[in-house]
Amino acid sequence: MNRKYTRQELKDLGPTGLYKLGKDELKIPGLASMSDEEIANTVVAHLDAKGLLLQDAAPQTAAATAAVPIPAEVNVSYPPYETSGNYAGKSLAEIYDQLREPWSMANNVRCFINGQTANISHATMLKAGDRVEFGKPAGEKGD
Amino acid sequence: MQAIIIGCGGIGSHLAGPLARYLESLGPGHKLTLVDGDNFEDRNKTRQVFDRPGNKAQSVAAKLAESHPGLTVDAVPEFIKPDNAEFILDEGVYVMLCVDNHPTRKLVSEAAASYQDIAVISGGNELEDGMVQIYVRKGGVDATPPLTHDHPEIADPKGKAPYEMSCEELAKAGTPQIIFANLTAAVLMANAFWRLSTDPEGFLTKTIGKGEFALETAYTEVAFNIGLNKVRPRRTAVTTGGDAA
Numbered sequence: 001m002n003r004k005y006t007r008q009e010l011k012d013l014g015p016t017g018l019y020k021l022g023k024d025e026l027k028i029p030g031l032a033s034m035s036d037e038e039i040a041n042t043v044v045a046h047l048d049a050k051g052l053l054l055q056d057a058a059p060q061t062a063a064a065t066a067a068v069p070i071p072a073e074v075n076v077s078y079p080p081y082e083t084s085g086n087y088a089g090k091s092l093a094e095i096y097d098q099l100r101e102p103w104s105m106a107n108n109v110r111c112f113i114n115g116q117t118a119n120i121s122h123a124t125m126l127k128a129g130d131r132v133e134f135g136k137p138a139g140e141k142g143d
Numbered sequence: 144m145q146a147i148i149i150g151c152g153g154i155g156s157h158l159a160g161p162l163a164r165y166l167e168s169l170g171p172g173h174k175l176t177l178v179d180g181d182n183f184e185d186r187n188k189t190r191q192v193f194d195r196p197g198n199k200a201q202s203v204a205a206k207l208a209e210s211h212p213g214l215t216v217d218a219v220p221e222f223i224k225p226d227n228a229e230f231i232l233d234e235g236v237y238v239m240l241c242v243d244n245h246p247t248r249k250l251v252s253e254a255a256a257s258y259q260d261i262a263v264i265s266g267g268n269e270l271e272d273g274m275v276q277i278y279v280r281k282g283g284v285d286a287t288p289p290l291t292h293d294h295p296e297i298a299d300p301k302g303k304a305p306y307e308m309s310c311e312e313l314a315k316a317g318t319p320q321i322i323f324a325n326l327t328a329a330v331l332m333a334n335a336f337w338r339l340s341t342d343p344e345g346f347l348t349k350t351i352g353k354g355e356f357a358l359e360t361a362y363t364e365v366a367f368n369i370g371l372n373k374v375r376p377r378r379t380a381v382t383t384g385g386d387a388a
Contacts, residue, residue, distance in 0.1 A: 032361075032378050034378070077375070079274075079364075079375045079377055080272070080366045080367055080373035080374060080375035081371075081373070082375065110293070135293055135294075136274065136366050137274075137296045138245070138248070138267050138274045138276060138290070138294050138296065138297060139266070139267030139269050139272065139273030139274050139324075139328070140243065140245055140267050140296075141243045141267060141268055141269060141320050142150065142152065142153050142154035142155075142241055142242065142266055142267045142273070142320075142325060142328055143150050143153055143154070143155070143181070143243030143244075
């Protein structure tokens with residue numbers, strides 16, 4: 001696959017198109033377990049490494065940049081809540097303390113950093129590009 | 144195609160009508176089975192869809208059989224439990240799990256694991272938020288994680304299943320719910336059913352990881368909050384003897 005893409009073209013593909021491009025044409029493994037943002041970053045990195053990422057003719061708009069973001073921030077989620085922020089350098093315990101009340105997080109939630117189980121402690125430090133997910137319990141009622 | 148709705152209350156009674164209409168529209172030969180050991184009471188009218196009292200499965204099934212003569216509709220007026228699960232589940236069925244307790248979710252997830260091909264779509268809610276989980280087995284392997292994966296509240300559930308409760312305990316078991324949370328769970332379950340039944344290859348795509356066969360999924364659970372009007376799908380890859388990551 002030798003086609004070259006601009007960032008605007010990648011933006012226009014949307015999350016599903018980027019997923020298919022990465023999976024079917026670039027043969028990138030593991031995309032299914034990534035968030036849309038991670039997929040976008042991974043596809044861009046692969047294209048760039050292969051010399052297939054073209055510079056946009058016009059200066060990038062904020063929207064185009066946002067669609068294919070550079071992972072400078074930390075993405076934090078407790079589905080369906082999600083936010084990205086400058087949490088790099090902070091501990092996981094700080095983030096949990098900051099978000100547990102506004103997000104009504106349960107006590108003793110599980111936590112994953114980049115898909116790996118992590119302890120919610122002040123010793124667990126976050127770095128730029130990390131994807132933090134607090135485990136959302138399944139709803140129990142419905143009858 | 145056969146779909147089984149387990150639990151015909153807040154979520155299941157909303158899901159049953161559209162699911163019956165859809166299955167009937169596919170033509171002859173499809174079947175919908177309703178399973179519930181509980182009875183409709185007047186107090187259920189604030190959230191649940193029914194127009195005749197009595198056993199929930201039989202009540203909903205009778206109404207659907209009248210309005211959808213082209214569809215085979217069955218009722219099992221019992222709670223699913225360890226000694227009847229194998230008579231309710233079957234190869235190739237879509238199980239729409241609409242119960243109100245984690246012990247039953249664990250029971251169904253574990254029972255489904257003994258089938259070659261089966262799909263379990265489970266919905267549950269709290270007051271404003273909730274989740275839909277999709278557990279699929281294809282060709283004898285887990286194509287998506289079981290309901291207990293990443294969910295210790297289901298793997299090690301607190302409390303009792305309805306079949307373990309006394310009548311008095313059952314009467315006290317209800318907690319406040321909002322009809323729109325039930326309805327949202329039902330719609331998200333229906334969406335997952337439609338996608339999975341019409342585009343199984345797109346939903347479950349094969350990949351190779353370290354020479355082993357593995358399956359990836361479009362999404363394995365969907366979290367929602369009706370207060371925020373937010374819905375967020377989540378993907379989890381499953382590996383079978385290899386590393387697909």
